[in-house]
Each structure stands twice: as structure tokens, then as C-alpha cells.
Amino acid sequence: xxxxxxxxxxxxxxxxxxxxxxxxxxxxxxxxxxxxxxxxxxxxxxxxxxxxxxxxxxxxxxxxxxxxxxxxxxxxxxxxxxxxxxxxxxxxxxxxxxxxxxxxxxxxxxxxxxxxxxxxxxxxxxxxxxxxxxxxxxxxxxxxxxxxxxxxxxxxxxxxxxxxxxxxxxxxxxxxxxxxxxxxxxxxxxxxxxxxxxxxxxxxxxxxxxxxxxxxxxxxxxxxxxxxxxxxxxxxxxxxxxx
DNA sequence: ATAAATGTTAAGAA
DNA sequence: CTTCTTAACATTTA
Numbered sequence: 001x002x003x004x005x006x007x008x009x010x011x012x013x014x015x016x017x018x019x020x021x022x023x024x025x026x027x028x029x030x031x032x033x034x035x036x037x038x039x040x041x042x043x044x045x046x047x048x049x050x051x052x053x054x055x056x057x058x059x060x061x062x063x064x065x066x067x068x069x070x071x072x073x074x075x076x077x078x079x080x081x082x083x084x085x086x087x088x089x090x091x092x093x094x095x096x097x098x099x100x101x102x103x104x105x106x107x108x109x110x111x112x113x114x115x116x117x118x119x120x121x122x123x124x125x126x127x128x129x130x131x132x133x134x135x136x137x138x139x140x141x142x143x144x145x146x147x148x149x150x151x152x153x154x155x156x157x158x159x160x161x162x163x164x165x166x167x168x169x170x171x172x173x174x175x176x177x178x179x180x181x182x183x184x185x186x187x188x189x190x191x192x193x194x195x196x197x198x199x200x201x202x203x204x205x206x207x208x209x210x211x212x213x214x215x216x217x218x219x220x221x222x223x224x225x226x227x228x229x230x231x232x233x234x235x236x237x238x239x240x241x242x243x
Numbered sequence: 244a245t246a247a248a249t250g251t252t253a254a255g256a257a
Numbered sequence: 258c259t260t261c262t263t264a265a266c267a268t269t270t271a
Contacts, residue, residue, distance in 0.1 A: 003249045049250075066250045067268045096267055098251075145251090152249045209249090228261085232248085 002049045002064045004117050004150020005194035010051055011044045013072065018043060020086035022055070027082040027094070035101065036060060036084065046117070047110045048149030052102075059102040068097035116150040116190045123183045130171050130179050138174065138182070139167035139227040148186060153231050154209050155193060159186045160235060161208035166242035167226050167233040173243045208234040 021040045025033055039055035046052060051062040062070070071093045074080075080093040102109055112118040113125060129147045130138075142148055142156040151159075160167050163185040165178060174182075196202040207215050214221050214236040226233040 006249070063251075064249095065266070066248070067266095068250090069268080098266085143250095154249055229250095231250090 003152035003154055004048050005190055005197055007046045007049055007051050008117055008194055011046050014044055017041055022084050024085040027080045029081045033082055048115050061100045061102055063098040069095045114149045116148050116187055126183045127179045133171035136171045137227045138165055138169045139233055140229050141171055143229040155190055157209040157234050158189050164240050166240040167235050169243045
């Protein structure tokens, strides 16, 4: 389910419910979320992989982890962690996910300049943070949500391939120009991911992720679990600079 | 049937 | 004290 762009699409899907009031809270984890009853959904925001349902001064934070999901007005009933029933027959059901209430202003809680899809995104700050990561492999720098909030394994692999950098290149050894290129590519591909996913053609434009062969030089792509993050890396030993 | 997948956190070990 | 490893969460698809 996740990666930042997917959460942005979930937000768009839920927008028609803004303005409605929660009449009933259900689900096997509803006890701790009873405080949402009678509250009006005043807005929806996202921060990286976080979906933020704003109810005035209280916000429900939803994180879908690896295989979480949600449904609007589900027709086939299924065990849900939380169900928010609104006016009449509108509802949102949350299945596997991490739910949390935030009772402070979101601007104090989140820094949107590190959200790869935000208007406030600051690429120079990301470059600076990577440069301070010493021996950390680029594949781990990219998965660091305090640098790139919203990047997941797909965006990681595609950005590294497209900027021609090896997942095991060490942060401090990569020239600044290359890091700039990488950070720019993360932002560019995240937007592309969003457009493609909306059109249902996300997989068609993958150049490295889950691919067998390098689209540039046509040798087989490497597929290995790398880095501290221990996630799949798809890369070309020929086209991606390791330093 | 079994494994692996767009992820994160917390507890325990080293 | 810090860093690393492991488990837990529990669904869907190949």
C-alpha cells in the first residue's frame, strides 16, 4: 500500500468526506479512538507515508506499514481495526495499520520541508544531510524518513538507477554534484510515481525495480538484499557508479 | 503450501 | 551507552 505518492492518492479518495461528522466508532481497536465520536472531519493532510485525518484540534494519524489498507463504504464486511461511521451511510474502514491520535498542532509535529511531495520540500537540506552520513550506504540514506519522508523501496531503487548511483556507494564519498542529481531524481520520480499510479501504469515505467535486465546496457540486473535497511536492491553493476 | 512483498517500532542482545 | 538484531504487526499474491 504505502510510499508517499500512494498516500497522496488515498487522501484524494477521502476528500469527499471532509465536512462530515463521526457518528459511531467501531472496530477491534476502537476503544482508544472513541474520542473521535461527534467530531467533524475538518481536513486531510499527508506527510510522507502518514495519512492525517484532521478533526479540529485532534488528528488521527494512519500509517499503513507494509500491507495495510483502507476502504470507503466497504460492501463486503471484513475484520477492521477501526471504522469511522459518518452521517448516513458514509464510512471509512481501516484494516492493518498503525493508528495514533495527535493532540497538538500539526505544524509543531511535522516538518513538511522533508516530505518529498510537499511544496515546502528543500532539496539542499537533503543533500547536506546525506553528506553528513559518513559511511552509510546510499540505499540506507534514501530509506531514512528523517531525510526523505515518503521514500519507499520502489522510489529508492528507481532514483538510484536513474541517477546512475550504486546502492552501496558511501554517502561521504559521493561528489556533491552526484548527490544533487540523486536528490533531484527522488523528487522527480516521486511525482512521476504519483501520475503513473493514478493512471494505473506505475509498473510499466519501472526501469530497475523488479526488472531482469538493465534497460541501458542490457546486462542482467543485480537483485540483492543490501544495507542496514535489508531491503531488495535492483541495480546495474555497469551503469551505476559505486565510487 | 510456502515465501515474500511498496514498513516501522520496540525490546533485548552484543 | 550505543549499536545491532530480532520479533511483532497480519494480508495478499506468486
